[in-house]
Amino acid sequence: MPLLRSIEDLASIERSLHLAIGVFDGVHRGHQAVIQAARESADESGGVACVVTFDPHPVRVLAPTYAPRLLTATEHKVRLLNELGIEHVAILTFDLAFAETSAETFVRELHRASHSLARICVGEDWRFGSGGRGDVALLERLGAELGFAVTGVPTVSVDGMTASSTRIREAVAGGDFAIAEALLGRPYTVLGTVIQGRHLGRELGFPTANLTVHSEQLPPTGVYAVRVSLESGEKFPAVANLGYRPSIEGETARRLLEVHLLDWQGNLYDCDLEVEFVEFLRPERKFAGLEALKSQIVQDAERTREVLA
The missing domain is CATH 2.40.30.30 (Riboflavin kinase-like)
Structure with missing residues (x-):
């Protein structure tokens, strides 16, 4: 399927829409849990699972000095998402104008562009919108108003290690491929x-x-x-x-x-x-x-x- 490049492009999906939203650098086990939640929700209702992600990495725009080295550039990320069974991927350009969008406006735009927004799945600690003010609680409030469900997916741990992009970057930088594989869920x-x-x-x-x-x-x-x-x-x-x-x-x-x-x-x-x-x-x-x-x-x-x- 062709990549979606804007929120408005979500209108091309006519069935009920089940979104997994996040940066998803590395597409590790924690990300996979969020994506799986969207897939399962879509499968149960005959809808469509779609991943919404961002390019470039938000930190590269908001605090370039602290921007992480990417585990997966966009092309690689999309390939990995396809391997997980995701056919619809929306890549939203993250620039300063987008960064100033309030969390509520972002969610309302997603709802307005979708034919039928059924569910939004995110990591339970994910923050979004201007100033990082958006969270699961805000999603649940807007979901109750607009008629979509929300899933906040708990953090995933493997052998006591949190599956996070930061931890995987550290493992790769140190040449520890065993830890990287354990947290990625693949080599x-x-x-x-x-x-x-x-x-x-x-x-x-x-x-x-x-x-x-x-x-x-x-x-x-x-x-x-x-x-x-x-x-x-x-x-x-x-x-x-x-x-x-x-x-x-x-x-x-x-x-x-x-x-x-x-x-x-x-x-x-x-x-x-x-x-x-x-x-x-x-x-x-x-x-x-x-x-x-x-x-x-x-x-x-x-x-x-x-x-x-």
């Missing part, structure tokens, strides 16, 4: 688009795909065993280098993500790849020459096959 992945490189990997006998990564929160620099999902859905083992390629680029490089797929050949330019980080193999380091680098890549590939076997 930690990033989405990236393959761009033209210098073809040095191919010259070395190890063709690599250079990625421009949509996510902002990445693991520590190093070499990793990863799984790569192609647009076709096929998955392949791969060695990923996240770093500066000091043996190639010298000391003035920028941080890059490049992956060497072990059992695949072909052209991936302009394709979107989803990269699942599985295990840290070694730190990135500068080699004395290209032969030493090639020897290490062979070892990395062998170790990756062992890890992913």
